[in-house]
Amino acid sequence: MTAPLIRTQGVTAPAGFRAAGIAAGIKASGALDLALVLNEGPDHTAAGVFTRNQVQAAPVLWSRQVLTTGRLRAVVLNSGGANACTGPLGFQDTHATAEAVAAALSDWGSETGAIEVAVCSTGLIGDRLPMDRVLGGVTEVVQEMAGGLSGGEEAARAIMTTDTVPKQVALHHPDNWTVGGMAKGAGMMAPSLATMLCVLTTDAVASAEALDTALRRAATRTFDRLDIDGSCSTNDTVLLLASGASEITPTQEALDEAVLRVCDDLCAQLQADAEGVTKRIAITVSGAPTEDDALGAARLLARDSLVKTALFGSDPNWGRVLAAVGMVPFTIDPNRITVSFNGSPTFANGAGAPGAREVDLTGPDIEVSVDLGLGTGRATVRTTDLSHAYVEENSAYSS
Amino acid sequence: MTAPLIRTQGVTAPAGFRAAGIAAGIKASGALDLALVLNEGPDHTAAGVFTRNQVQAAPVLWSRQVLTTGRLRAVVLNSGGANACTGPLGFQDTHATAEAVAAALSDWGSETGAIEVAVCSTGLIGDRLPMDRVLGGVTEVVQEMAGGLSGGEEAARAIMTTDTVPKQVALHHPDNWTVGGMAKGAGMMAPSLATMLCVLTTDAVASAEALDTALRRAATRTFDRLDIDGSCSTNDTVLLLASGASEITPTQEALDEAVLRVCDDLCAQLQADAEGVTKRIAITVSGAPTEDDALGAARLLARDSLVKTALFGSDPNWGRVLAAVGMVPFTIDPNRITVSFNGSPTFANGAGAPGAREVDLTGPDIEVSVDLGLGTGRATVRTTDLSHAYVEENSAYSS
Incomplete structure (x- = not known):
């Protein structure tokens, strides 16, 4: 397989996905800070890998839980705060965010339950999120997403912290299915500051088990082998969502390789933009x-x-x-x-x-x-x- | 025991020890770079602990070997080169240095075999030492040592690399025996740049086993718990020599505590002078x-x-x-x-x-x-x- 990697496309490159990124006011700077990725199906299979740190942020605890179903309709991500080490109230904030996303998507016509919404956060550890802004932002980001089919780059920008450039890539398989992805941060399992977040999407038809296999194989050889400073975040999350919209069912081997190539390219982008990098x-x-x-x-x-x-x-x-x-x-x-x-x-x-x-x-x-x-x-x-x-x-x- | 720690004294504070430090030309700067510590007895018991790194410098291989006898008459130390990763020729250089020290001391009247001479080196890894200068320096440092009873501070200065101040300390026990020491570098087992070297002396009467027990107990709680940057040197060495010149045999407990206090104080000095330290x-x-x-x-x-x-x-x-x-x-x-x-x-x-x-x-x-x-x-x-x-x-x- 020699399909080219296209860095001008990301999570919305595969059919069946919408995304958006907005400035919800979580960041004091006024920069983009809230992103949404929606899987419009027809399938909603998903897999995820998370930080190995024993100190895990509320959104990791939540998303790990919802992923046990092997299904996701949406992922909401914020920068401007990690919501880590925030206690039971922080977990309630994450839950409320998922509920708000589910309600807003349902209002818009895409029937969704909170259990189908993964949440990712990144930023400083220890502070509660400004929930009025997060919840207001959720309404706004759903409206924004509803307005057009492709907000992939805005989503990639909205999850940046100390990143200087958004990271996204897509691979169009010759057999007419696609894998796309976006990421921020600098590592996984032993990543750099704050958090490494990554959302991968595909329009292939794939079971949750097939996605899990492909994702773990890829993460082991890519994100697990990116080590900027040996520090492991409380928030690291990599998610893979499949819409099945291509109606193509690739072999496990083909899926593995495509996911691996996308992850490998995102890793190279993370390394090149790591904090303080000169080499x-x-x-x-x-x-x-x-x-x-x-x-x-x-x-x-x-x-x-x-x-x-x-x-x-x-x-x-x-x-x-x-x-x-x-x-x-x-x-x-x-x-x-x-x-x-x-x-x-x-x-x-x-x-x-x-x-x-x-x-x-x-x-x-x-x-x-x-x-x-x-x-x-x-x-x-x-x-x-x-x-x-x-x-x-x-x-x-x-x- | 509340005996004060005196930082103006070092390895020559205990009776029975001489020391000297000279500029042998090993360092291009012309600074002091060769030190000698001599135990004039009557006892010559000794113990040592060394780096846990599997890549060990020639002087570590040599000194570890000679320490198996539980006896030492002299320690020769150089800065300006670690003599690590220098292959069999580097080991021959260490051996030749010990032979030269033994010969020079014997000429002077202190009958010594190479097997009674420990060698320590510190500096850049990978280069051979300029042996003409080392061997010339050995003759000179023995002459220098012969000239007076106390060259402890010069010895402490001669082992400095990026250290900005010499580190030495002495503890005079109320029962009329003394422990002294000098050190350079910034750690042990997980030390900072280049090397942590330390020579401790005492005029107590103590068997090699008693010294070994005291040294290991002290190192475990002091040098082992100084961790500047997690990097472990190829050359780390801590030696403890006893002359018995006080004719006092302390209890193991008293010896343990005195050695611990001296090691602890040297650790504090190493920490305070670690590379780039601001906190x-x-x-x-x-x-x-x-x-x-x-x-x-x-x-x-x-x-x-x-x-x-x-x-x-x-x-x-x-x-x-x-x-x-x-x-x-x-x-x-x-x-x-x-x-x-x-x-x-x-x-x-x-x-x-x-x-x-x-x-x-x-x-x-x-x-x-x-x-x-x-x-x-x-x-x-x-x-x-x-x-x-x-x-x-x-x-x-x-x-």
């Missing part, structure tokens, strides 16, 4: 006993402050890479390790390679490769450098 | 199922970039603390957690406390307390903030 870094560990071992080692490197600051300084400091790798929880032999930057070996056979300090890392993309020389396990983690801008952005976020 | 942060987790659980949770917080950047910004961002705690590998209940900054509760009973955003963290010392409300496990980890200076210092280290 896009791909860390590949090969020669590990297992793929899990390789992933663990790559993640360790992606989280190492000394490796990340060195790469910010365009410094091929392979010593720090070795020191970080030395902390993996399985047995390694330093003499079998090869460390390369952008394809140039800098350490091999137990010692530094000639010219290792002169490898040019001044470009915006850096590949770090570590071959452990032990087995066939291999994994790549995407990350970014640790820059002044990262410190700046994160030292003044709540003030 | 000295103590993170205490209580109410955990076990002490190990508490320590793991505190370490997770100490390594969280979002927590550390928030504290750099004097921001009482308890949401990030909760999000980080949510990743502990044991089951927690967010509703039972209390988060406090400098004694002011900011999150309790599942929601933010009134005034939580106004807690004043503008001072240089910050206490973060997290009570998990589960059990009696409690531990404190010392760390620092993640500042612009940290990024600056570490993005240009090898260049």
Whole structure:
């Protein structure tokens, strides 16, 4: 399958979906802050994956619950506040938001129950949402959505926090079905600030089980392997909704691959717009006993402050890479390790390679490769450098 | 025991020890870079703890080996190069250094074998040491040491890398025995840049086993709980040498406590001089199922970039603390957690406390307390903030 990825389209690229994004006044700046994605069917199957953090925001608790049905008609998303660590009242706010969306959609003619509405929130942890504005916004965003067939980009803009650009993509399969998606934030399972939210849509005919399989397979290889700063959000959510409007039922394999490609592209967009990024870094560990071992080692490197600051300084400091790798929880032999930057070996056979300090890392993309020389396990983690801008952005976020 | 800690004294405070520090030309800057500590006896018992990193520098491999005898006459330490990841030739360099020290000391009249000489190195990973300068320096540092009884401060200065001040301390026990020490760097087991090196001396009479017990107990509660950036060095070494010159045999309990107090004070000095530090942060987790659980949770917080950047910004961002705690590998209940900054509760009973955003963290010392409300496990980890200076210092280290 070589269908192109089109970044000017998103969640409304597949047939059967509408979306909208408005400024509800949740953000003090007056920017877009409330988004709605509606699945007009005929099918309403859905799947979701959520943060592994034990501290989970109210909207995660809610959406996880409604997803147990394998059905969704709508997703409402707000930026400007995470509604996390807000106690029982925060959960009531999420519930009230879902009820309001269901009522507004039903009034408009699309009969919907609150149990069919997922809720996602992103922003500062700990504050209650301004519910008068959220509920007023819900009415408005449904009206806005009713006005036209495509508000996908506005929806993608309305979920941005420190993102500088909206992230969306669509893949039109040659067999006449489509997968689209939008995302914000910078990670999943170990994401960056605030939250990674992603809504994927498809007009394929697919059961909730097929969607769940495709989504988990894709998330494991994409969002799970994007690690900006090792911090895991309370709000991370990735949802996949199918309308069946194409009347095409792809094979599981075809669905898996299309969802994987869309997720992979959204990941690349998240990485490129991560907080304070000046370098896009791909860390590949090969020669590990297992793929899990390789992933663990790559993640360790992606989280190492000394490796990340060195790469910010365009410094091929392979010593720090070795020191970080030395902390993996399985047995390694330093003499079998090869460390390369952008394809140039800098350490091999137990010692530094000639010219290792002169490898040019001044470009915006850096590949770090570590071959452990032990087995066939291999994994790549995407990350970014640790820059002044990262410190700046994160030292003044709540003030 | 309320014996005062005296920071103007170090490894030569106990009877039976000499030390010296010289500029051997290993550092391009011409600063002091070679130190020697000699135990003149009558006893020569010793113990050591080393990095847990699987990538270990040549001097760690060497010193670990010689320590199996439980005896040391001398420690030679250099800054200006870690001699890590330098292969078999690097190990030969360490061996040659120990041989040179043994020969020079024997010439001077203190009969010494290479097997009685520990070697410590610190600096950039990956480069061979300039052995002509190291070996020339060994002759010179023995001469320097022979000239006077106290070169403790010069020795402490000669092991500095990015340290801005030498770190030493001595404790004179009321029963007429003394523990002294010097250190450089910023951590152990999970230390900051390059290396944490520490040499402790005592004139107490103590077996190698007693020293080992005291050192491990102290390191576990001090250096093991100093975590600047989660990165673990290839060279970390803490050595404890006993001369027996006081002719006093303290109880194990008294020895444990004196060594603990000296290590604790050196830790405080290391924290205060850590790279890029603008805040000295103590993170205490209580109410955990076990002490190990508490320590793991505190370490997770100490390594969280979002927590550390928030504290750099004097921001009482308890949401990030909760999000980080949510990743502990044991089951927690967010509703039972209390988060406090400098004694002011900011999150309790599942929601933010009134005034939580106004807690004043503008001072240089910050206490973060997290009570998990589960059990009696409690531990404190010392760390620092993640500042612009940290990024600056570490993005240009090898260049």
